[in-house]
Amino acid sequence: MKRAINYTPGRPSRLMLALLPFGLCIVIYAIGSDMRLAENPGDKLMPSFGAFVDAMNALAFTENRRTGEYVFWTDTLISLQRIAIGLSISAILGLMIGIPVAFLPTLRALFGPFIAAFALIPPLAVLPILFIIFGLGETSKIVLIVFGVAPFITRDIMLEVLAIPREQLIKAQTLGASTWQMIVHVVFPQVIPRLFDSLRLSLGATWLFLIAAEAIASEGGLGYRIFLVRRFLSMDVILPYVAWITLLAFLMDLAFAKAARKTSRWYYLDRAA
């Protein structure tokens, strides 16, 4: 009898195992939904898969009579735009603050503790402040994402900068590098893979803050729609939207992973993941 940790599933069985929990969820839902609908055909809590298709058909492939828009796609576009802007700003801030602050001892002494404290402010607690300052428009939603994600990315970048071996920096100086050149040619390229990892890990938080902001004050977006139709107990809309958001997040995760490999081939040469 082998020890459990020494059993390694082969490729085909790994795929099967990976799909199993997904399939199981769908099957359990189908059974539950059937049972409830058999008892009460008007049940709204667990709609059938047919109801999902109908609801999505109405939202995604039929023009809205009032606005002439395809609501589902407009929602998706609005939300993705907010996420793209929010994450880009967070990434840029993370690099522009994280690298110099971690790299220069004086800046580290000046801002290190402040950034550590700042990162602990619960972003949702300051959401009302953001609404008051930036109004209810796009700005406050993007600021919320930045507020929630940028400190995390900044601290992650800082840790990565501090992990660069001292020897490399000494060597760079013996090659005549200035501080600026070390930032550009030694530090920056080496934190890029970590930036992508950091963005991947922030995706969950990003969507959380987006949906929170959209739920409270918005005129569109995936989170807005979910909280709008909640009033009508429209599970036939909410569940597909949740699945869609999950899929989008998954695809973004995949895209970041690919981008990291593309931009930093050296980093993945001796790493499996």
Next chain:
Amino acid sequence: MTEIVIEGLAKSYDGAVVLENVNAALPDHEFCVVLGPSGAGKTTLLRILLSQEAPSRGRILIDGVPIDPEPQKDRGVVFQRYSVFPHRTVLSNVIMGPQLSGAPLTGRFFGARRRALHDQAVALLQEVGLGDHLSKYPTQLSGGMQQRLAIAQALIMEPKVLLLDEPFGALDQSTKKAMHRLILDLWQRNAMTIVMVTHDIGEAFTLGTRILMVDKARRDPQAPDAYGSTITQDIRLDPSKKPQLRVVEEGDDEASTMQAIFAQYRERASDCLVDKPAADNDRASA
């Protein structure tokens, strides 16, 4: 011409004395090996030479001028690890230095200047035996090849002094021999001064024209930190009179393979070789 003078050097950390009263004068083209047990402060001495750390007392002069308080181009270095940049290819690692000091803003050469540097770097890489690996990343190289790269990266800056901090400590014996040959070769051809730190006595005698032993001269068992290390041995070796070490003989590639070294040791141990047990022989013949 490069003359290094170390005057009354001392270094202590929070009251723990590591080095005290270190004096030495290295004439031009010296291959100086700093030898000492672990923790004796030989690496500290190298770091002070590099300006990675400041001495508590004393000073170091190169050609009569005190060394800059920061690491500079006049002193190249190869560490035991992490000497090369993992995000750059072999060639890109070597052309990095001249570009950084030659183009302060972009760190990049263009046109004819770039081509000239490129050719120089390729020639140098061929010299250290990496001519076939120009576009590989350091993680794709073996330990010995990474050190060759680190040496080439330092040499292209034409430093007055090359500082080596146990550069071959992590290499296997055959690779180490090949590296010894390489570094002696480069040292003879480039007429530079080398200061190398090691704890390998054999290596020190193989390579050095000057051996400085760093160790504690005085010990206080009640206060082990009270006294630091100083230079306890200072000898000179004439490289031309040295018994020609197998390592430096031309066309002697076999002597540097693991097989050959094993054969040497086996020969030396011939008296104590034990016949294989009978059962083993049976299995071999069966």
